[in-house]
Amino acid sequence: MRPSKRDELVQKALKVFYRNGFHATGMDMLVAETGVSKTSMYNHFRTKEDLILAVLRLRDENFRNWLYRRMEERADTPRDQLIAMFDALEEWFEEPGFRGCMFIKASAEYQNADHAIHIQSAEHKRMLQVHVGELARKAGLENPDVLARQLLLLKEGAIVTAHLQHTQAPAQDAKAAAIALIELAD
C-alpha cells in the first residue's frame, strides 16, 4: 500500500511544524505548503490538534526506529549500543535541519499535563526509557532502570543544549559522562 494522501499530509506537516513550531504554524500555511485545499485538510483531520497528534505519532515512529537502528548498526553488544546512542545523537545534531526534540517542543507549547499533546509527548519518552532500560539489563549492568533514566537525562540535556547553543559538542560531553556511569555500573 503506497502512502495515502493522509500520510503524505502528515509527513509534510511534520516538516513545517518542526521547522516553525506549533502555534506559529497556521492551518493556512500548512494548506499552502501541502497544496491541498483547506476543506480537504479538515476532511482528513478534524482539528489542528488531531493533525498535531498524527504528526507526533509519525515522529515517534520515525525517531525511535532511526535511533534504535543506528545504535545497532554502530555497536554489537547492548553495553556498546548504549554508548553508541550518543554518537547517533551527534549525527542528528550535525544535520542542517536539526531543531531540537519535537516532543520537548510540543510539551513546551502544550504545557497542561492532561493535554493530549503533552501526554503523547511523555509517552514517547517513556518508550525510550523502556528500551534503554532493557539494553542496560541485557548488558548486565547494576540498577539498569536507574542507569537508563540517567542516560536519558544526559540525552535530553544534550538535545536541548545542542539546540540552544547550536553546537554538536554536547553529544560528546554526554557520551563521556555516559561511559563513566556505565563503567561504574559494570
Added chain:
Amino acid sequence: MRPSKRDELVQKALKVFYRNGFHATGMDMLVAETGVSKTSMYNHFRTKEDLILAVLRLRDENFRNWLYRRMEERADTPRDQLIAMFDALEEWFEEPGFRGCMFIKASAEYQNADHAIHIQSAEHKRMLQVHVGELARKAGLENPDVLARQLLLLKEGAIVTAHLQHTQAPAQDAKAAAIALIELAD
C-alpha cells in the same frame, strides 16, 4: 526605589508567559491580566518581542540569584554546592506552579538561531555554565569545564523530564549521576 510601573508589568507578564507560553499569550490577555490599557502597554514596550526580552531578563536574574543562593545555603564547599544544585532543583520541581525552564521554552518557540529571544536564552545557559565551571575549579576537580558542561546536561535533562513526566524524581537521578561524575574527577 519602589518597583516602577514597567517592572510591575514585566513581573506580571512573566507569570502569564510562564504559565501559558509565548505564542499562546496575546497582548490582549496581558492587558486584561495587568489591568493596564493597551496603549500604555505599548508605550512601555515597543513590541511583544521587547516585552518578552524584558521578561527573560527578569527571569534570568531571578532564577540565577535563587539557584546560587540556594546552593550556598545548602552547602559550604564548592564541591558540595555543585551537588546541592540538584537538591535545589528538586525544590523547584516540587513547587505547584513548576512548568519547566522558561528559556528552553522560549528557544522552543523562537527557534531561529539569530532571533534575539533565542540568543538571550542561550546567554542564560552560558552564564550558568561559567558559574558552575568556576565552582568546579574552586573545588579542585579535574577538567572543571568539561565537568560543568556535564552537570548542566544533567540539570537540563532533569528539568525537561520533570516537566514532561510531571514528577520530581529526575532531580535525584541527576544528583546521583552528578555525585558519581564529581567523585571521578576528584
Added chain:
DNA sequence: GACTTTATTTACAGATCAGTACATTTGATC
C-alpha cells in the same frame, strides 16, 4: 489658574487564526 507635556483610554486597522457552508469537480457504477 493657564499652558504644556506626559500618560492613559477608547476605538479601531489590517492581518491572521481555526473552522465551515456550499458549489464544483472527480471517479466509480450502472
Added chain:
DNA sequence: GATCAAATGTACTGATCTGTAAATAAAGTC
C-alpha cells in the same frame, strides 16, 4: 453516457492577532 457519492475548491465566518491614531485625563511648570 447517465447517475450518484466522495473528494475538492471557493469563499466565507467570527474570533483573535499585533499594533496604532485620535481623544481624554493627569501632572508638572510658569
